[in-house]
Amino acid sequence: MKTLFIAARSDPEAMAAMFRAELPGHDVVTKAPGDRPVHYAVVGKPLPGTLSSLTGLELVLSLNAGIEHLLASGEVPEGVPIVRMVDPGLVEGMVEWVAAQLLAWHRNLFVYRDQQAAGEWRQHGELMARERVVTVLGAGALGGPVATMLAALGFQVRTWSRSGRAVAGTATFGGDDLAAAVAGADALINLLPATAATTDIIDAALLARLAPGALLVNAGRGAAVVDGDVLAALDAGQLSAAVLDVFRTEPLPADHPFWAHPRVLVSPHVAAPTHARTAVAVMADSVRRHERGEPVPHVVDRSLGY
Numbered sequence: 001m002k003t004l005f006i007a008a009r010s011d012p013e014a015m016a017a018m019f020r021a022e023l024p025g026h027d028v029v030t031k032a033p034g035d036r037p038v039h040y041a042v043v044g045k046p047l048p049g050t051l052s053s054l055t056g057l058e059l060v061l062s063l064n065a066g067i068e069h070l071l072a073s074g075e076v077p078e079g080v081p082i083v084r085m086v087d088p089g090l091v092e093g094m095v096e097w098v099a100a101q102l103l104a105w106h107r108n109l110f111v112y113r114d115q116q117a118a119g120e121w122r123q124h125g126e127l128m129a130r131e132r133v134v135t136v137l138g139a140g141a142l143g144g145p146v147a148t149m150l151a152a153l154g155f156q157v158r159t160w161s162r163s164g165r166a167v168a169g170t171a172t173f174g175g176d177d178l179a180a181a182v183a184g185a186d187a188l189i190n191l192l193p194a195t196a197a198t199t200d201i202i203d204a205a206l207l208a209r210l211a212p213g214a215l216l217v218n219a220g221r222g223a224a225v226v227d228g229d230v231l232a233a234l235d236a237g238q239l240s241a242a243v244l245d246v247f248r249t250e251p252l253p254a255d256h257p258f259w260a261h262p263r264v265l266v267s268p269h270v271a272a273p274t275h276a277r278t279a280v281a282v283m284a285d286s287v288r289r290h291e292r293g294e295p296v297p298h299v300v301d302r303s304l305g306y
């Protein structure tokens with residue numbers, strides 16, 4: 001009998017019950033079983049030493065789409081595949097969250113909120129979605145559906161990815177074409193993974209290429225953004241607002257200037273939470289495929305870091 005160890009820190013017992021229903025015939029445990037091998041480990045952000053103490057690992061099933069912390073820990077042996085979380089609940093969450101932020105900004109709700117605080121009744125010219133260009137950085141499991149949804153709302157959407165992956169209804173740009181992908185864009189949505197190649201990618205030079213008064217939305221990872229450059233662009237009016245869900249240090253430190261900036265909206269890494277209701281089915285499917293000797297989807301390419 002193969003053992004699946006849920007090393008998740010939040011409500012592992014509830015998840016264990018779901019796994020037992022999905023994978024009868026497996027030993028599903030929520031505590032490391034001592035000397036016995038663990039074939040599958042389900043992890044979010046495991047405490048240091050959790051993974052390195054296990055033997056017999058065949059798959060690491062990540063509860064998160066971003067896995068940079070697992071690679072950085074060095075605790076997953078080279079030959080053991082890490083499977084990223086790609087599931088319908090995560091996609092739906094991200095699509096909703098980005099739509100909410102972009103539409104709120106597009107229809108001037110941030111401006112009207114400030115006017116309400118001042119008791120000011122003043123109407124602004126409203127643009128149509130078709131008059132706005134939105135660039136989505138990252139065209140993967142999350143960036144692709146987000147871009148498709150924004151195009152369906154009528155925005156002129158561009159996507160940028162390493163391979164120039166095609167996304168229906170959008171203008172697609174590849175690795176070398178970042179400058180063209182963001183040129184004159186009214187909104188920039190970051191959905192890139194955290195890798196060496198994406199660190200500090202949203203800097204002063206890139207922000208200067210956007211249309212004046214653009215919106216920045218970061219739902220990828222905090223390390224993509226040069227915080228000081230975003231603050232400078234906001235103060236100069238090059239950005240009219242920044243909606244930030246992810247940060248270099250989380251929780252965002254109490255003294256970070258993002259907290260108090262009037263044109264920054266901080267949310268506490270909630271854009272696309274993992275829902276066990278959908279995620280367990282996806283992870284169980286990976287286990288079944290592995291046991292049938294079939295390829296398991298969404299295995300991390302360690303050479304690329306995502």
Ligand code: NAP
Nearest residue numbers: 065066138139140141142161162163193197219220271272
């Ligand atoms: P994914 O399916 O791996 O897609 C990543 C996309 O980024 C791909 O299109 C990839 O290009 C592109 N990319 C990677 N490195 C690049 C580079 N150097 N230059 C240009 N493009 C590059 O990942 P995902 O599932 O969409 O998730 C994306 C990220 O969202 C995660 O890594 C995580 O950090 C973040 N996330 C945040 C939350 C939240 O709550 N805020 C929740 C879930 C995920 P190719 O298509 O060519 O491979």
